Amino acid sequence: MGLEHVLDAASVAVVGASKKETKRGYQAIKTLIEEKFEGQVYPVNPKEESILGLRCYAKVSDIEDPVEMVLITTPATTIPEILEDCGKKGVAGAVIIAGGFGELGKEGKKLEDRIVDIARKNSIRIIGPNTSGMMNLKRNLNLVGLKDVPKGRIALICQSGNMALALITEASIKSQQGFSYYVGIGNEADLKFHEYLEFFQEDPGTTAILMYVEGMRDGRRFLQQAYQTTRKKPIVMLKSGRSATGKLSAGSHTGALAGISEVATTAFKRAGIIVIENSDELFPAAETLASLPHIGNNRIAILADGGGHATIAADNLTDLGVNIPPLDEKTQKRLHRILPPGASVRNPVDIAGGADENPAVFADCAEILLHDAHIGGLLIVGLFGGYNIRFAESLAFVEEDAAHRMGKLVRNAHKPIIMHSLYNYAKPHSLDLLRYYDIPVYDSLEVACRCIASLSQYGHYLHSYHAKEKFTFSKGRKSRRRGREIFRKAREENRDALFEHEAKQLISLHGAPVSENYLVHSQKEAAAAAARFDGAVALKIVSHDILHKTDAGGVKLNLKTSDQVRKGYSEIMKNALAYDPDANIRGVLVEAMMGQGLEVIIGTKIDDQFGPVIMFGIGGIMVELLNDVVFRVLPISERSARRMIEEIRSVELLNGFRGKPPVDKRAIKELLLAVSEIVGSYDDIQEIDLNPVIVYEQGLSIADARIILKKDMKISNW
């Protein structure tokens, strides 16, 4: 895409350059000079000759040498003209600081659309507008004006200037790790989340991507990119704007689509993103993932000196889904040999005062624990780093030596250690040594737990990736022509939905089992169709003027004899015409009566930010009363379909509840996949509603099927 010329630009013009110290156009140039940007800087201001010793230009197109990037610090209304001028010069990218665009409503949005148009025409990529700027820390390309930002391997994409400031501050004062890039996403008018992701994925200097998100313009593209990116690098994200007030707050300052829908968190996690809830844990999780090897087996040991912290850590890790397995006998014996008799060696390991006179015992235990093949990582909690403060100053050297040993251990064993220490505040040298070896140190127990859990979650994701993502799109490929025919017909007739039998035909085309059905147009045809079934039949009116068939008397159930069928047919016709004399009636559908089974529902809709999503739930009381449903962004893989079924709270109903036989989960899975495939195969579908679907011990029947068409066909499909 060529974002190299934007994010790795070799030359920058600052439009709105100024001699006034409080102006952004002054600070930007000063920072570029002071931070030693490895490229050319061109101040642009028609009123000045030179600024900070650099020659000043009247406009960008006046600059003789090539200009890759432009930082524009002037107000919103000046932007179009400036961009046009940048176009003449062949500029690759522009950071637009000014607010006054989409976030202010309709008028602002117009201006925003205009500058995007100009940029597109001139092949300029825009960061922002309404952004704090961007930084490339490797080249000292600092377009934010914030000094002393620590360098490191984390790329930061942030939707709030304050959050960026908070994260950068945290890195400065607490961490050894820092940033490779920073991007203030701003209004996301042109460059979007997924494009930055794609770039950072390939950047060799970036080992983790950190994101603060309030809302996204194209969640679907982002997810698609995230699936690719997380296979190479971890992404850590906090998304805010969950609550109604939070959404309003987010909307008022970023102009992003209000909040993120209910499907977001599941979708993010499914794409391998580490989703963080507590902002205190955001930078630490990124720091850990950027610095340490991940954990493949989700099995962690806790090492403590005394209880309390160990108990809280065990609680937290359990909540986070991490396994704290009892240690095997051999490891327990080895620990027993070096620990006092009161020590607990099960896991958590409590050295019970065994370090009071010799904190090296932490390194001894760490070696034993990380050499246990069943243990994937180690969390140490409590007092390490403070034994010299609490007991005897001379212990400082012992602690430092232990830190060296643990650092080397992590490097050689390729397994992580995370350290919690309540003496972190005192900045003992031993803890700095740990940081030198990329072992993060936290004074918060919860943060330390979240960090090691992140290593475990990411490792687990990578481990299961291949099993996870087999999308099957084969079955219906040949049938698409016939499927398109169904939609074409409906469009021709100006209908906003398919008929039930059409919907069922479509589903059948895509390989899911659909019960036999016949569209009939007379008593005689009805009786003939009914004769093809073994048992009783049901009749249903087919008319797009009659939506609520039962209310209109358009449904007859459990008809057993030919006479009943004939009578049923004529009654339906009579009722339908009484209900709506002008109704366009296409006939009557004849189907077998459904057997007793479990009702489930399957549906799809189009989410504002993530596009098509699929829903599955157990029907009846469960969905009405408890809203016991599961969502996924489409398409879904076979594994996703299986997991959706298992994630239902009342899944026991499927497994043979109260002596009933289990129902056919495989058939549900096939139907979910067929629906996924259908939504992906046609541009026309706004909504699918299969409700109810009756699932039996073997197979299932779709009792009612509605497929609603998109009104505005301009909406592009994924």
Add this chain to the structure above:
Amino acid sequence: MGLEHVLDAASVAVVGASKKETKRGYQAIKTLIEEKFEGQVYPVNPKEESILGLRCYAKVSDIEDPVEMVLITTPATTIPEILEDCGKKGVAGAVIIAGGFGELGKEGKKLEDRIVDIARKNSIRIIGPNTSGMMNLKRNLNLVGLKDVPKGRIALICQSGNMALALITEASIKSQQGFSYYVGIGNEADLKFHEYLEFFQEDPGTTAILMYVEGMRDGRRFLQQAYQTTRKKPIVMLKSGRSATGKLSAGSHTGALAGISEVATTAFKRAGIIVIENSDELFPAAETLASLPHIGNNRIAILADGGGHATIAADNLTDLGVNIPPLDEKTQKRLHRILPPGASVRNPVDIAGGADENPAVFADCAEILLHDAHIGGLLIVGLFGGYNIRFAESLAFVEEDAAHRMGKLVRNAHKPIIMHSLYNYAKPHSLDLLRYYDIPVYDSLEVACRCIASLSQYGHYLHSYHAKEKFTFSKGRKSRRRGREIFRKAREENRDALFEHEAKQLISLHGAPVSENYLVHSQKEAAAAAARFDGAVALKIVSHDILHKTDAGGVKLNLKTSDQVRKGYSEIMKNALAYDPDANIRGVLVEAMMGQGLEVIIGTKIDDQFGPVIMFGIGGIMVELLNDVVFRVLPISERSARRMIEEIRSVELLNGFRGKPPVDKRAIKELLLAVSEIVGSYDDIQEIDLNPVIVYEQGLSIADARIILKKDMKISNW
């Protein structure tokens, strides 16, 4: 109770006093001297003449002057003899540091019981054993040997030495607030949580109580005390040991009963305790509650400079149940007048750069917001304290002046401000000034949110207290004699349960509606009894040898004619004897058939730590599949009973679901209260199981009732 002589002791003997610097018996005396304990210190060690310039005694009883408190630092096995000697001297209390008691298993428990016996006989109260000690910071009575503990108004009760160290460290380095007392609860062998609570409740120097709990020996007494205490002072608590691993971890180091049962959190909250989940929030919440006025109306304003933080804060506070109402028009207008045009004045208030050149605008906004009668408190998030760092040094003075104004505002308006600042690390003077005015400052947004939410929760609790706690015990008072008769008979017959008709009779005695029923002993009696009912009847065998009546053919339903009843009776008798030829059969119960209604279940059991608890759930699939039940510690008030019913996830089933009429919630409430009263009225009940109870539009029927008797009647009742 006389805990004054223990916790406020005027004289201390240190048994195990030592000249060796690493020994606790040295450190304790040194600390008492250095921290200037306002009383007498007596070293006790038969081998020394004097220690640190103080005369040393061979044993406690050798000391001529009175000794109120003894700190014992010698090993477990020496304790009995020392305690006996202390008894001679008339000592009021002893801190026993040594481990090696109940936490080590059976043998240890024996020794623990022995020292408790000795202590009781000699009227000595024991803190511990297996404790880090205690401190009275007002008198500098420091029996922990930890120096420079900050003084203040928080009493700390802690079940982990490490957690105590962490909390004290946190107070030292981050807070203006400190401690009035510290107690390491240890094994809780003698003095228990509730006794400390009672003492701190009356202490004028304590304004909040902070607790870290892993398990309790007498949760019931603690709850009773907590109800009293929280009306006067806030209690903040973190309880760990939720997870299986956490429970094991807790058990191995405190010897407390494994973890705390599922009822704990609800019970604690119901008693007005602020329950904290994240250990980072524990001290801050206590600090806030100890220092600031609580919020009565649960309505908070958020003040920010830029988004991000405001959005996250709004999310968090919403999750915590705090209201962030839109500001009224007048307040919005007043804010508009002083803020830039881009500012948002709805709530959260975003001053949108309006403080960059004048941070005094924070104080201006705070004044407007706290003078709004609808707003109970203010959370400020973001950069305050750092405008001098971020923009211009000269702003430091402006920030300091703003801090003064906000401090005075809190005092005059009697409403709290909590400050989040990402510049807290830089320790700007303005933030110290806020602390001087008891306004806490946090660098964690989540912590700041939890703190203001705590003020709101506590205020809300106090507000609703009176409505909450009306226990009704009147109805059955007169019937207790007759009730006791029922239990006496069952005991005489060596039964472990009441018969169904007895259980129903008991419930009826306590004012809950029970359907008519007759115990019959012949076909003739059965037919006569059946004749008293309008419709069909049910017959059930009554025999404590036949538990599963239906399996034994001991139940006949829907008998309509006299013949059917006679035949039913004889079949039941035949089946019963076939099932168990030796069965002791008391007859057959005749009842009306139950009508169609909603099945609910009500039960009670005895929890290890909290004694009798009551459970309510909707029967059938809801309870089996989703475990949709609610627990309360007994007794329950009318309000609690009402809330139990409303807390069921599937409560909609009670409110007239799917066109059905609503059921009689009042009748359920009455039954819950009757059950509460029954459990409280008799010593005999181990378990009650009313399952199912059929609830109608009007009234209810108890279809089956089991009351199981306690095996071990030594267990005392509440």
